[in-house]
Amino acid sequence: MSFGTQYKTASYQTDTKNLLGLVQKLKSEFPHLLLLDIFARENYRGHALPEGVSNRPTIDFFLEYRFLDIDSLENINISMGVQNDRYVPSIAGLFVNASWCEREAYEMYGIGLQNETRTNLLTPPVVGERSFPFRRDKFEDVDGPAWGPFQMDKSFFRPRSVEKNAPENFYMGKILGPIIACPNGPVRLLMDIEGESIKKAYLEVGFSHRALEKKLEGKSVNEIPLYLERLSHLAPHYGSYLSAFFFETLFHITIPERAQGIRMAILEMSRIMSHCVALENLFYTYDQHLPLTVMKWARAKCCELFLELSEGNYFGDLIIVGGLKRDIPRTFPIKCLAFVHELNNHIVSVASYLHHNQAWLAHTQLVPLDHHLGLRYGVLGPNIRASGINLDFRKRIKPYFYSEIDFDIPLGVTGTTHDRTLIRMEEIKQSLRIISQVLDHVPEGDILSRNLNAEIAQKMAAVFPVDETFIPRHRAMVEGPEGPLMLEIYFQPNRLLITAMSDLKIERFRFLSGGFMAAQCLPNVLSDQPHESALGALYSFNINFAEVDR
């Protein structure tokens, strides 16, 4: 379920002049190169200069590019130094999904990228001079970040088509949101409609932007799981798993076999919960009451099982670095297996019900995601598998016991809403298969590595040397229920020797999920489709907008 870090990594340093050439060369070298992420960070070494020293470094920011070659699973990192008042070429011409990432870099740090958009992605539009919330005081003369209370831009509520002679004037406008997609988060879908079909669609995100990356700056790493669990609330255990996995790969910790088995069961249950949300939303939209009842029951049952495991809180922080927080109760496997058996039967009957339901088929065999388009936008997870691309990192990397377990990767054909629904149901069935095989053979033993603290303290000196100029960094990526979840942290340089994890301080925190790219792709998929199918398509992608906005 984890990939990326244990594979080859190639790193490049470049500057603004040579960026486009380098990216072009890489693209021709690796035919299946995916752009995973672009993010900016400040040049902190320059920031640490004492007051009064005027020789500012020539580099103010770094732009970091992260690519993945999906054939060899090789990571390619590009780092580029940028000056505050210089423009940077945009790579959106080569990788279309760079556009949102670059907009974010502009919005948060004010890095001038030469792409056409200057609209806000995550924060609300503000009248007057722009301020860039992620910048430190280095470029600002005022104390603290200059942000809010602000005046709303008057054109905020105005439809775009009030401009004279704009082509949108000839289309009818339709706006959905922002309070739709209830468990997934607020989002706004704006559509230009001609007759029945959508001419152009826009997705407005950022309604649950909470500046997590800024908030965690300078904080201890112990706080990460608390926030990540709440961020990926559709499958909360993936949040805590990501942060645990991050430190396990950083310190090369092997977790006990019992913990591995239980982790697999918990994560697969979480995956089921996430799929249930998408299916619930879809069946609710298309008035399929019988399947809706099944999905509601399944999610409530999963919640109940998790509440028992984590002693009464939905976000129980079950998965911690080195293993598990607490062992499962003796009765848990029996209850869980009974649930698995029952849900399996229900899923089979729901699938056959939908297969013969003409009303359902007529409404949902629409909005196909072309697999070329999907890959260009970096859509991963079940959404791309519904279009027929066989890409599941559980099968390719085989972490934990996945190599010893028998399960299949379901694939769709056309990538319509109907296909995405069936893929999710089939994945639930496969997850049930995995759970039943794992729970039968969970070995006895510890749930937490012995001598964990001593092991970490011993490795800390090697990973975090006492050096005021060295900025340690690490990156981890896991295969979540809706594509990859990525975490990258730049740590603060050490002045003293540290031995405990709680002493580690974060300098730059970066989290991104696969939903970010899927959300970027969605407006393209919707064009020339009937406008009634828009909401169903939005639900069928199951994007967690809390993760998109962060």
Next chain:
Amino acid sequence: MSARFNLPIIKHERVPALTLSSETFLEQLRHWSNFQYLLPYFAQFSCCSYGMENLYRSGEIEIAGKNIFCSVQPVSRQADILIVGGVISKKLSPYLLEVYQEMLFPRWVISVGACASAGGPFKSYAIEAGLSALFPVDVYVPGCPPTEKAIIEGLRILQKRVEDRQCSAVTEPDMISRALR
């Protein structure tokens, strides 16, 4: 034989009694309907939707020990109780205000979870520090996230307060007198 004519029996102490003043009668009837018929609307945003999701989809909510009618409304225009849960960002708050302004009079607000009540763990430059900055809030339900039971308990408390006239309901001024005119 004359047919027996049964009067409907309403089991409640505060049935609007007949009065000579129509204004008092209408006021009492209105008050009775306020606490007897709850029309909540759910606006749930992020992680707090865990506990609210099932309530929102359930159509009707049963409050234990109370013989009242509580039906979840699909749109805010038909609702008089707004139940808000989740992270309220500054980008979202104008829309939430719009939702609030569309609601029926008199109206009440229940804030669910730490974030909606006071900013919560994610408090930062992009987050509203509590719903009370936007509009008056009547009941705060604690928790991160609160359970389904806690939300129903919040509804029960609000109902009790409305019944005892302890809630300063946001009422449209002299609506009754305008209706009488």
